[in-house]
Amino acid sequence: MPLWQCWVNLVGMKQEAGTATDAPTTLWDRSRRLAAQEILDTALRLFTEQGYDETTIAQIAREAGVSQRTLFRYFGTKEDLLGGDQDRFGQVLADTISELPADVGVWEALRSGIAAVLALHDSREQALERFRLLHNTPSLRAGWLEKRLRFQEDLLPLVEARMDAAVGSADARARAVIATAFACLDAASMTWVDNGGKGDIIDLYDACLAAVRG
Amino acid sequence: MPLWQCWVNLVGMKQEAGTATDAPTTLWDRSRRLAAQEILDTALRLFTEQGYDETTIAQIAREAGVSQRTLFRYFGTKEDLLGGDQDRFGQVLADTISELPADVGVWEALRSGIAAVLALHDSREQALERFRLLHNTPSLRAGWLEKRLRFQEDLLPLVEARMDAAVGSADARARAVIATAFACLDAASMTWVDNGGKGDIIDLYDACLAAVRG
DNA sequence: ATCCACTTGGCAGTCGCTGCCACGTAGGCA
DNA sequence: TGCCTACGTGGCAGCGACTGCCAAGTGGAT
Numbered sequence: 015m016p017l018w019q020c021w022v023n024l025v026g027m028k029q030e031a032g033t034a035t036d037a038p039t040t041l042w043d044r045s046r047r048l049a050a051q052e053i054l055d056t057a058l059r060l061f062t063e064q065g066y067d068e069t070t071i072a073q074i075a076r077e078a079g080v081s082q083r084t085l086f087r088y089f090g091t092k093e094d095l096l097g098g099d100q101d102r103f104g105q106v107l108a109d110t111i112s113e114l115p116a117d118v119g120v121w122e123a124l125r126s127g128i129a130a131v132l133a134l135h136d137s138r139e140q141a142l143e144r145f146r147l148l149h150n151t152p153s154l155r156a157g158w159l160e161k162r163l164r165f166q167e168d169l170l171p172l173v174e175a176r177m178d179a180a181v182g183s184a185d186a187r188a189r190a191v192i193a194t195a196f197a198c199l200d201a202a203s204m205t206w207v208d209n210g211g212k213g214d215i216i217d218l219y220d221a222c223l224a225a226v227r228g
Numbered sequence: 229m230p231l232w233q234c235w236v237n238l239v240g241m242k243q244e245a246g247t248a249t250d251a252p253t254t255l256w257d258r259s260r261r262l263a264a265q266e267i268l269d270t271a272l273r274l275f276t277e278q279g280y281d282e283t284t285i286a287q288i289a290r291e292a293g294v295s296q297r298t299l300f301r302y303f304g305t306k307e308d309l310l311g312g313d314q315d316r317f318g319q320v321l322a323d324t325i326s327e328l329p330a331d332v333g334v335w336e337a338l339r340s341g342i343a344a345v346l347a348l349h350d351s352r353e354q355a356l357e358r359f360r361l362l363h364n365t366p367s368l369r370a371g372w373l374e375k376r377l378r379f380q381e382d383l384l385p386l387v388e389a390r391m392d393a394a395v396g397s398a399d400a401r402a403r404a405v406i407a408t409a410f411a412c413l414d415a416a417s418m419t420w421v422d423n424g425g426k427g428d429i430i431d432l433y434d435a436c437l438a439a440v441r442g
Numbered sequence: 443a444t445c446c447a448c449t450t451g452g453c454a455g456t457c458g459c460t461g462c463c464a465c466g467t468a469g470g471c472a
Numbered sequence: 473t474g475c476c477t478a479c480g481t482g483g484c485a486g487c488g489a490c491t492g493c494c495a496a497g498t499g500g501a502t
Contacts, residue, residue, distance in 0.1 A: 156370040156374035226404050296451090459487085
């Protein structure tokens with residue numbers, strides 16, 4: 015588990031403001047970043063051209079000019095080839111929420127976090143392509159949902175702190191609120207993809223949440 | 229794709245009332261059902277003993293006394309070895325909801341469907357064991373979520389019919405409502421497992437939904 | 443008893459993924 | 473400048489889930 019792998023995260027996605035990530039530009043670093051970008055581009059291209067399940071790791075590696083073994087060193091799983099590192103989503107989400115003042119309500123805090131994550135995408139087109147792939151490929155969707163479930167658990171303490179104390183299991187209620195927010199995000203992004211990327215996801219999210227909460 | 233595989237569904241789960249499923253008890257049918265039950269029991273035992281990921285198909289097949297090939301003919305995937313056939317959940321869910329009178333609201337209808345699905349389990353202990361495995365095994369959880377997402381899409385028209393017409397995308401709103409119901413079910417069952425199976429899941433579900441809808 | 447349909451097991455192969463080992467090269471140091 | 477070390481890389485063998493194919497055995501109907 016070499017340290018340099020954390021650099022890969024920054025490929026193909028915006029950096030967070032203020033994060034200095036350009037310290038020692040050695041030749042190794044540069045070629046690594048180049049290779050990662052090449053792999054990512056090749057993968058996204060092949061996925062959209064012929065589908066996720068129909069694209070093998072061997073093919074991506076061949077067309078990107080690296081060995082399978084190296085590809086797996088850059089990106090641990092096939093899923094990671096879509097959207098770089100999804101763990102960053104959870105990071106940004108948690109950071110955004112925890113930096114909000116304490117008097118901001120749960121729902122508003124979650125909305126802010128989601129908006130921050132949505133803002134991570136490079137372009138509307140890239141986002142649409144990724145969401146489309148995500149929603150139309152069962153195997154991808156499964157992995158994505160699973161990873162997201164881990165974010166949700168991480169969010170638990172942050173959300174619980176913002177909820178008014180009430181009877182019953184606080185855990186269950188916080189979990190439900192978080193899961194609902196993501197459920198609305200799912201519904202919103204699916205509809206967004208179905209509409210070909212028209213409008214803003216966050217607006218659809220608001221509409222979904224309104225439909226749920228009455 | 230032999231027809232008889234649909235029989236497997238009935239193993240290890242309650243049958244629906246009024247479904248006559250005992251027509252021609254040939255020797256083949258009996259031995260098939262016996263084999264399926266044996267496989268299912270062995271799998272659940274090994275899963276709980278040593279974990280899902282640590283149990284190989286080869287081991288289950290060996291201890292159940294069948295070949296790997298036959299095991300895969302009975303249950304198409306490793307996931308299917310937990311809880312028999314999960315597709316029936318979707319079936320029961322859709323049936324329950326569609327048989328409700330038209331003036332029953334969305335939320336109440338979804339609650340009824342979920343209650344019907346929960347009633348499918350043989351015993352509290354078995355349900356607890358399955359839920360525990362489900363929530364503690366990432367790979368299982370992923371597959372389960374994915375399958376459930378398919379139910380959700382199937383439910384779309386049924387739910388849309390019960391929602392009051394309003395502005396905005398009806399699709400998105402219906403999707404959000406369905407996903408929220410399942411999100412609350414998730415939160416409820418997770419908490420239920422964490423509490424060691426104390427109380428009724430449906431009560432926790434109500435609490436979660438109340439927390440969400442205010 | 444015969445024939446057909448069905449089930450079974452074994453074998454080879456695919457695909458995602460990992461551990462191991464040897465090779466080559468970049469970067470630091472004398 | 474030349475060497476050494478640490479790191480990146482590729483290849484290979486292997487695992488586990490899963491599939492297609494083929495041969496063999498068995499139940500059931502005529």
